[in-house]
Each structure stands twice: as C-alpha cells, then as structure tokens.
Amino acid sequence: MQCKPLSPALGVEITEVDVANINDADFTELRKQWNAANGLAVIRGQRLTPQTQTEFSRRFGPLFGEDDHFQESVKPFLMPEVPTIYRVSNKKSTSGEPLGRSRAGSYWHSDVSFRSHPAMASLLYGIEIPAFGGDTLFASQIAAFNALSPSMQQMLGSLSAVHDFRVAANASGSYAASDLVSEDFDGQNQYCHPVVIKHPDTGQAALFVNEGFTSHLQGFDAAESQMLLQFLYNHCTKQEFIYRHRWLQNDLLIWDNRATIHLAIQDYDADRYMHRSTVIAKTPEAFVPD
Numbered sequence: 001m002q003c004k005p006l007s008p009a010l011g012v013e014i015t016e017v018d019v020a021n022i023n024d025a026d027f028t029e030l031r032k033q034w035n036a037a038n039g040l041a042v043i044r045g046q047r048l049t050p051q052t053q054t055e056f057s058r059r060f061g062p063l064f065g066e067d068d069h070f071q072e073s074v075k076p077f078l079m080p081e082v083p084t085i086y087r088v089s090n091k092k093s094t095s096g097e098p099l100g101r102s103r104a105g106s107y108w109h110s111d112v113s114f115r116s117h118p119a120m121a122s123l124l125y126g127i128e129i130p131a132f133g134g135d136t137l138f139a140s141q142i143a144a145f146n147a148l149s150p151s152m153q154q155m156l157g158s159l160s161a162v163h164d165f166r167v168a169a170n171a172s173g174s175y176a177a178s179d180l181v182s183e184d185f186d187g188q189n190q191y192c193h194p195v196v197i198k199h200p201d202t203g204q205a206a207l208f209v210n211e212g213f214t215s216h217l218q219g220f221d222a223a224e225s226q227m228l229l230q231f232l233y234n235h236c237t238k239q240e241f242i243y244r245h246r247w248l249q250n251d252l253l254i255w256d257n258r259a260t261i262h263l264a265i266q267d268y269d270a271d272r273y274m275h276r277s278t279v280i281a282k283t284p285e286a287f288v289p290d
C-alpha cells in the first residue's frame, strides 16, 4: 500500500491496495492512514460491485440501509436489491426515471448530522465521471478548530447546536418538493449535538456545525445564533482547510463526517454516476480539554 498526502489540512491518496480483498493488517493500516490524514482517504483504481463495497464498508461499522434507515426522501435512490447503496447521479433511465439522487450534497454538510446517530464514514465510489466538472470539496473541521484562538475554542466548547433536515429541505435548489415526504419531518431528523466534538479514535477536537443542516445554537436568540453560526461557516470553509477532489473513474473516497464537511460542485451536464455507502456513528461526545 502506497500513501501520499494530498493537502496540508487533510487527505491521503492510497494506491496499490484492493479493498475488495483487503486483509486485516492492511485494513488496520488503511484506517490508521485515514485518521492521520484528518479523515479523508482517496483510494485509486478500485473494482467494486455493490456487494463488495457493502462488505468493505461494514468493516468500519453498521450501515444505513440495513442497521438504520435514512430519511424517507433518500429511499427512492437506494439500490432496491442492495439497499446499503445510495445512488448519487444526474442520470435518467430511458423512460425518464432518475437513476440516482441528483444535486446531492450541493451545500456544505456532514452526512446525516441531524440524527442522534449521524454518519461516521461515507464511502463514495466513482463509476461514471464527467470529463471535467463535478469535483467534491472537503474541509477539515479539525484544522478549522485548531486555527481558532484559545478563547474562542473555550467558548464554543460549552455550546450545542440543533441540526435539522428541514434546513436543507427548505433551502432553494437542494431538494425538489416532490422528493420530500411528511415522514422526513416526523421528529427523528432533528438532534442537538455539541458544537465541538471529540474524535473517538484520536481524541482530537473538531467543529461540528454545518450550513446544510444546522438550524440554530441553543440558548441564543435568533440574531445571536445566526451571527455566530455565520462566523463559523465562513471560518470552517477557509481555503487553507480545503482539499478539492478531481474525480477519476474507480476512485473510492472515504471521509469521516466527524472530522470533515463536504460540498459537491454542481457545474456539469455530462453523466455522473456514483455509489455511496454510509456507516452509522455513535452519538458524538463533546470535546473536553485536559
């Protein structure tokens, strides 16, 4: 297995590994490299079926689609025969049916952060890639936290934020009204998390708010909450915390939603087709400095 850093803030490129047939020692090394790269691995040249992607993903933990379900509006885009695979695509069948969720994640977010058990790892496998466009941006929320002053870190450490699927559902251009169903808003897609969380493997602190799903800070009035969150959104996505991924066919990306946020750029018309599997996290714990 060969590993090469991708940017100062986050990301490791891994080659010379076949995740469909990975042994335990190599999996332990891959996970170590992933954590050391602040939770983003780009694994080139993989050959994955929906089943082998699912089996590899299960090595990280239980999966949405089998051990817990996504919000209702995702269900039409799960692969019927392998419901752990969420199809992300702008393609349509010959009869005009969507072959995946188009415009998925076109805002900064951490997957499923509106649940008590949000996403831990997301694994996105690139099957059809436009010749240009369709890049994905990742921002390290560990680097973003570390760059704040000690006073700001301390203040944020005492705060909690409500995450709510409604925020993305109501944002223009994110979801077609016809894709949303009343069960999306039945209460299970809203949860209050600490603003600074502790990574369970590394003990590092990371910011855990995102423009896509965070609705407000608890204990503040609306104007105060909006002002503080806007400061954080601007800070969290500064250029120095970002890696921009230009996809190659057969890339498998693994990102840690407890350490990163991401955004899919919607700047292409050519066909783009990907399979995502999503590992369920434990409820994040607040970071408490020593």
Ligand code: SIN
Binding pocket: 088, 104, 105, 106, 122, 124, 135, 136, 262, 263, 264, 265, 274, 276
């Ligand atoms: C996502 O947010 O899971 C989609 C990312 C992408 O399409 O690049």
